[in-house]
Amino acid sequence: MLLTANSFASYPERPITLIVPFNAGTTPDIVSRLLANVVSTDIGQQIVVINRVGASGIIGTQAVINAPADGYTIGFANVATLAINQSLYKKLPYDADKQLAPVALTGYVQNVLAVRKDLGVKSVSDLISLARSAPGKLSVGSAGNGTTGHLSAEMFKAMAGVSITHVPYKGGPEADLALMRGEVDLVFENITSIAPYLKSGNVVPLAVTGARRDSRLPKLPTMAETGLKDYQAVAWTGYVAPAATDPQILDLLNKAFNKAVNSDAMKARLADMAYEVSTGTRAAFFDLAHKERPVWAAVIKSSGAAVD
Template identity: 55%
Template sequence: MTANRPTRRDLLQLGCATAFAGVPLLSRAASWPERPIRLVVPSAAGGSPDAVCRILTSELSRSLGQPLVVDNKPGAGGNIGMIDIVRAAPDGYTLGYGNVGTLAINKSLFKTLPYDPDRQLVPVALLGYVQNALVVRKELGVNSVQELIALAKSKPGALSVGSAGNGTTGHLSGELFKSMVGISMTHVPYRGSPQAIQDLMGGQVDLIFDNLSSISPHIKAGRLKVLAVTGAHRSALFPEIPTMAESGVVGYDVVAWGGIVAPAKTPAGVVAQVNGAINTILATPGIREKYAAIGFETLTGPPERLTERVARETPIWADVVKRSGAQVE
């Protein structure tokens, strides 16, 4: 027997079928997003990352034509939220907020990290950075960094320093401060800034290092005493407040940066679309003013800018962790 040879008509039909087989897939990709998008924030509602993300999501929802739902997942130094992000389907409907803690610090702070930020995530956009502030309860009776150092040295281990959680820049700001000036204080980690601030005002802890974006309303209201900001330059939000370096802790320089990430293998077209929308939003004067009001300084650029920031600061924070002796199981 001889096989029937395909006719010209058969070949034409096969070619057409092959050509149109990919049309539904292409249409689906081109029509993203078709439903609400979840933005996982690995910290508590009301904290600095939450405030940063909520300013962004209201505008990004309008740009993409779909709601963006903020999903707060605090705990374990941000690890709980990051696990949620890396395990999500890489279809563009789950994005996440990654920051200096979850993308850089945690690599050396935790003996075993339950996610791999370099392999299980892709960068979408670097949003910007915010300084921390060293703030004490008013009843502590100190008015400068040097007075705080003197008090801590007179009572080794007696003072308590709260933070938004293990691995946050608030935590490592305190550890770096202790190691640089040679004092001993007890670290008290919380599940986010709101609870830490509440306990500071209630007298349960003596001081905290916290992002200006979450602590600034309490500073402005006079409920707490701010001693210094942690960056290399004074904050435009509080130009009268000295830096840690100006206060005698020479070489001290800490800022908290953050950006948007997505699960690995998220389509490049989706990443590019979100990156472009975010850059447009961050360049808008009204949005820049909203961020400036909470002490957050915006940055724009391609996704790779976030990758470069992570690569540059990971060894810096590894050194801070090593010098301070900080470690989390």
């Protein structure tokens, strides 16, 4: 939809809907609501967050695609909806490159590799040695098939050359609780989700999954630092719009989101959630998705992960 100069000058004239394809109370939802409040003030119109949950983000993503391309509907998008689903589903019912337009990359959350307290493991090398001594005996919990926690574990198994049994749960909190109870031996879990258990000492963290150490856990090495030099897996996030949305609107929203997420107050708030800010041009968001698709495709192929 192309706007005239006069109509663009008056944008936005009414509230904007922001569709989040994940549950209320999750990191995507919390971050989106925080940013929506700040961006709303900046652009002079309310941004209303609506959760459209299901099928690894597919339902919410399709809702964005099917909305009018008038700048009044945008959506949360992440590594799952833009990079993982492309290989996880045999028949993905949307084409992100053709049906969506990037608005802004806003940041990412790392996972933590943690083990149950009584496993007797103090490092990643200890874990690898134990796993090699008893193939298939150890178990790794996750928030579900195809999640970044699951695929982070599969990447670890492939790089370390170990066999560990995957146990999917209905969400990250359930997997974290299973680890604390000793029902599984390890997890690769979102830092924000597992933080309470780390603070209590009920589970033992071994490493983070990103390219650099996390500011809240500075003594914890990256997986690469432990010897798996090419290991990197983070849950990056951002925002998209229907593909035909006017570029002027997309540029305006990109500027507003970048400004919001880079403010000192927002950075501090997000840091408390272990959310690392990372911004750039609109194109940079989809460039990241294109770069990571083959990485996750290889992990999914080698692990045999599937949801349909």
